[in-house]
Amino acid sequence: MAYFIVTVKESKTGAKRRRKLVVTSKNKPQAMISIQDLCRGTGFTPDYKTVSEISGNRYFKIVGTLLGRRVNKPAA
Numbered sequence: 351m352a353y354f355i356v357t358v359k360e361s362k363t364g365a366k367r368r369r370k371l372v373v374t375s376k377n378k379p380q381a382m383i384s385i386q387d388l389c390r391g392t393g394f395t396p397d398y399k400t401v402s403e404i405s406g407n408r409y410f411k412i413v414g415t416l417l418g419r420r421v422n423k424p425a426a
């Protein structure tokens with residue numbers, strides 16, 4: 351499994367809020383489909399030009415920050 355990160359931006363007029371979204375997928379096209387499904391109905395639109403593969407360590411660091419605790423591969 352590969353880990354991907356993308357920048358999503360708020361779709362409201364005049365909004366400048368941007369967030370990072372991480373997903374796990376087999377390849378980049380499947381990751382883009384996953385990202386599209388996750389963003390549907392949330393008010394955020396993905397910027398597909400920023401989709402890039404990241405290391406497992408960076409992925410688990412981002413997820414750990416969101417959860418407020420350390421996450422490692424065996425625990426996931």
